[in-house]
Amino acid sequence: MEIFVAKSSGFCFGVKRAINLANKCASETQGAIYTLGPIIHNPQVVKKLEESHIFAKKGIDEITQGTIIIRSHGAKLDELRAAKEKGLNVIDATCPFVKKAQDLVSHLSDEGYSVVVVGEKDHPEVKGLISYGSAEIRIADSPEGLQDLPRKKKIGIIAQTTLPMEKLEAVVSFCLNKASELKVFNTICNATSIRQKESGELAEMVDCMVIVGGRNSANTRRLAEICRGIQPRTYHIEVADELAPEWFRGASRVGVTSGASTPDWVINDVVERLKALESK
Amino acid sequence: MEIFVAKSSGFCFGVKRAINLANKCASETQGAIYTLGPIIHNPQVVKKLEESHIFAKKGIDEITQGTIIIRSHGAKLDELRAAKEKGLNVIDATCPFVKKAQDLVSHLSDEGYSVVVVGEKDHPEVKGLISYGSAEIRIADSPEGLQDLPRKKKIGIIAQTTLPMEKLEAVVSFCLNKASELKVFNTICNATSIRQKESGELAEMVDCMVIVGGRNSANTRRLAEICRGIQPRTYHIEVADELAPEWFRGASRVGVTSGASTPDWVINDVVERLKALESK
Numbered sequence: 410m411e412i413f414v415a416k417s418s419g420f421c422f423g424v425k426r427a428i429n430l431a432n433k434c435a436s437e438t439q440g441a442i443y444t445l446g447p448i449i450h451n452p453q454v455v456k457k458l459e460e461s462h463i464f465a466k467k468g469i470d471e472i473t474q475g476t477i478i479i480r481s482h483g484a485k486l487d488e489l490r491a492a493k494e495k496g497l498n499v500i501d502a503t504c505p506f507v508k509k510a511q512d513l514v515s516h517l518s519d520e521g522y523s524v525v526v527v528g529e530k531d532h533p534e535v536k537g538l539i540s541y542g543s544a545e546i547r548i549a550d551s552p553e554g555l556q557d558l559p560r561k562k563k564i565g566i567i568a569q570t571t572l573p574m575e576k577l578e579a580v581v582s583f584c585l586n587k588a589s590e591l592k593v594f595n596t597i598c599n600a601t602s603i604r605q606k607e608s609g610e611l612a613e614m615v616d617c618m619v620i621v622g623g624r625n626s627a628n629t630r631r632l633a634e635i636c637r638g639i640q641p642r643t644y645h646i647e648v649a650d651e652l653a654p655e656w657f658r659g660a661s662r663v664g665v666t667s668g669a670s671t672p673d674w675v676i677n678d679v680v681e682r683l684k685a686l687e688s689k
Numbered sequence: 690m691e692i693f694v695a696k697s698s699g700f701c702f703g704v705k706r707a708i709n710l711a712n713k714c715a716s717e718t719q720g721a722i723y724t725l726g727p728i729i730h731n732p733q734v735v736k737k738l739e740e741s742h743i744f745a746k747k748g749i750d751e752i753t754q755g756t757i758i759i760r761s762h763g764a765k766l767d768e769l770r771a772a773k774e775k776g777l778n779v780i781d782a783t784c785p786f787v788k789k790a791q792d793l794v795s796h797l798s799d800e801g802y803s804v805v806v807v808g809e810k811d812h813p814e815v816k817g818l819i820s821y822g823s824a825e826i827r828i829a830d831s832p833e834g835l836q837d838l839p840r841k842k843k844i845g846i847i848a849q850t851t852l853p854m855e856k857l858e859a860v861v862s863f864c865l866n867k868a869s870e871l872k873v874f875n876t877i878c879n880a881t882s883i884r885q886k887e888s889g890e891l892a893e894m895v896d897c898m899v900i901v902g903g904r905n906s907a908n909t910r911r912l913a914e915i916c917r918g919i920q921p922r923t924y925h926i927e928v929a930d931e932l933a934p935e936w937f938r939g940a941s942r943v944g945v946t947s948g949a950s951t952p953d954w955v956i957n958d959v960v961e962r963l964k965a966l967e968s969k
Contacts, residue, residue, distance in 0.1 A: 585873065
């Protein structure tokens, strides 16, 4: 059984930066350190950070003092304001690509565009993004979600950074019929599209695909969805322990890929376990 | 044999306006009157105007004095300048929708966008449009024509007013991958899209379609293309004389539609001839 690991798997730039900032903070800070929500969507990493006394809290209300790390997905504007009002020490680990998208939402709103954020309503990045715009901002990850959008003079569009390109294209095409002027910022992170493209190509050449990453990670789930559409024998796992030998029966080539928030050590564990299966 | 005429057939707003301006000019002007190219893409109308002493000239070089009518498709900026320099009396019959698109090309160029005009390279409207932008402007009616487009900071897109929506959508989707910022003006004239939609719907319910209009009219040819895709028994004619009885053998329902530059009297001739066929 040959094992192929996607070149683009492992932490993306933004996640790597957030984890580095958190580790640096842990080594330099005496008091309590919190993250607003899990710093990245990977339970194994969040657990590891707890060993360094960095704890994920659900909301800003639960934090009264100490240091707060804004996770890679960013935060809502009112959360940032509340943190400042409380006098918390704020470490901003928002991914620079997300930061850019936040600025663009604000810019489009200021310029009078009706803003559409192409993304998932419940994703923390999207919740953060919309807080930078006017109240009327719309969220949709497909034209179906915009059927009731009235005709507008001008529509401004940005995308959740981890969105597949086709979703942005579909919404842009739809909005062309809803306004005579569109301003579109393609804020989809290049790392995401490269990863999706490469994983899809890998799925085409193997007999079985393993996707490694948090079940709460939208970009990992999306990778699994893409690969499953190409290779039905696709399995989404968080850790090596979940691998079942029967999945690989008769498979001569196995592909491994991971979401942007999956650390190398988790991926290496999976590869080692696959090698062990092979030698059995 | 039942005959159905598309409600949207006949002159569009811009063509009607151009013909009215030409007729008004003929009744008020003593000297020579010229149009820069045929005033609209319909040989029958152009012939009729010759009876009112309005003559189509190929280029501005052929005109030294008198009145010049700028046709509904608009003119190139250097042609307008030359007309003024020659002291010609200029009657501007450019369709207001085309005028708007010309202004937008100029606006996008001024704002530093790399401009893409989605349209047909050889169409007079497009030749006029690009003269309002910078030298680097690109023309394409599909992504294939933009394969060599280098990555740009920001791309501005406008469309030939008579283009099918799908062509604009395809180029916009393509350009999303070529720049992080797009500004798109949907300059496709509503009359064109309504006409295309309605003609397609008509083609679905009949046994035979007749498209009436100039063979040199891009929007008429496009209607024929759309209808033929739905109903293979589609015939593009300029005048009633071309109708052949064998086309309608066994047909119980016939649809008639026309381009934006086809006058009502030509359409009425066709309908009368069809009725005569039926009674035979």
